[in-house]
Amino acid sequence: MPAPNSRESLIDYAFRSLGSPVIEINVDMQQAYDRLDDALQFFAERHFDGVDRCYFDYVITQQDIDRKYVNTNAFGPMVGADPSGRPDGRDILSIIRIFPFGTHSSNNFFDIRYQLALNDFFGINTNLNTSGSTPVATYDIAKRYIRMIEMMFDPERSIRFSKVTNKLQIETDWSDMQAGTHLAVEAYVILDPERYPEIYNDILLKKYVTALIKRQWGANLSKFDGVQLPGGIVTRGSSIFSEAIQEIAILEEQVRSAYEYPPDFMTG
Numbered sequence: 001m002p003a004p005n006s007r008e009s010l011i012d013y014a015f016r017s018l019g020s021p022v023i024e025i026n027v028d029m030q031q032a033y034d035r036l037d038d039a040l041q042f043f044a045e046r047h048f049d050g051v052d053r054c055y056f057d058y059v060i061t062q063q064d065i066d067r068k069y070v071n072t073n074a075f076g077p078m079v080g081a082d083p084s085g086r087p088d089g090r091d092i093l094s095i096i097r098i099f100p101f102g103t104h105s106s107n108n109f110f111d112i113r114y115q116l117a118l119n120d121f122f123g124i125n126t127n128l129n130t131s132g133s134t135p136v137a138t139y140d141i142a143k144r145y146i147r148m149i150e151m152m153f154d155p156e157r158s159i160r161f162s163k164v165t166n167k168l169q170i171e172t173d174w175s176d177m178q179a180g181t182h183l184a185v186e187a188y189v190i191l192d193p194e195r196y197p198e199i200y201n202d203i204l205l206k207k208y209v210t211a212l213i214k215r216q217w218g219a220n221l222s223k224f225d226g227v228q229l230p231g232g233i234v235t236r237g238s239s240i241f242s243e244a245i246q247e248i249a250i251l252e253e254q255v256r257s258a259y260e261y262p263p264d265f266m267t268g
Contacts, residue, residue, distance in 0.1 A: 005197040005200050005201065007033065010036065011032045013210075035212035035213050035215075039208045039209040043204075044191070046252075046255050049199070049202060050191060053186070054078040054080070054087065054187060058070065059181070060178075061179055068174045069169045071168075075092070084195070087191070091192070092188070093163055094188045095168060097186050098157060099184040099186070157171055158170075158171040208248070208251050208252075211248045211251060212248065214240060214243070214244040215245060217244075219241055221241075
């Protein structure tokens with residue numbers, strides 16, 4: 001059999017893993033699709049292969065300034081998106097940061113960093129315009145000093161974001177914002193398995209879907225525990241359910257310990 005590359009083929013794989021067609025799996029197909037949705041959601045939220053780190057360029061509007069937040073659903077395709085235009089703002093799972101903006105963030109001809117590079121770049125290796133013997137160190141110290149000034153007078157903005165409300169809230173004085181300002185956003189987006197079908201063949205996802213369907217099978221049969229069927233067969237739904245719960249716990253712990261992105265720590 002070919003590797004799973006769609007919702008249907010992954011469910012067929014899970015049913016075969018549980019014993020079908022030799023054993024009848026007492027799970028409705030709609031229940032199986034629901035469990036697949038649960039597995040894909042867990043995969044996107046916990047597995048590093050379920051998301052992609054990307055950047056968005058958004059132009060702030062007067063409506064954003066008036067309501068004091070940005071609706072991320074209005075974000076266009078990410079920088080470097082394929083011709084289909086996805087992922088876009090609707091696929092954002094979390095936002096990491098926004099890049100500095102304001103009076104110190106420009107890179108035009110009159111920016112101090114531009115002038116520093118313009119005047120000192122050619123002298124870094126030749127020790128030009130400096131009496132010291134380490135021009136690179138001098139240049140690095142100057143850059144760090146400029147960065148310190150930026151952090152003092154134009155610090156990086158704190159942000160709040162919820163994928164439920166799709167609101168990006170920036171801790172800033174919105175009255176100082178101007179419509180037309182570009183906002184650069186770094187975020188994680190959910191990868192659509194229909195566009196990237198390799199996701200369906202991920203070994204952990206296959207095991208997790210199988211375990212969820214097995215749990216559903218055990219839950220269905222547990223309603224008839226102890227009932228004797230023709231031929232002397234006795235249903236054991238509670239045993240199947242318990243086995244599935246243990247398998248799910250092991251898989252989730254494996255994802256958390258080996259496949260989940262580490263949390264970002266705030267320092268200061």
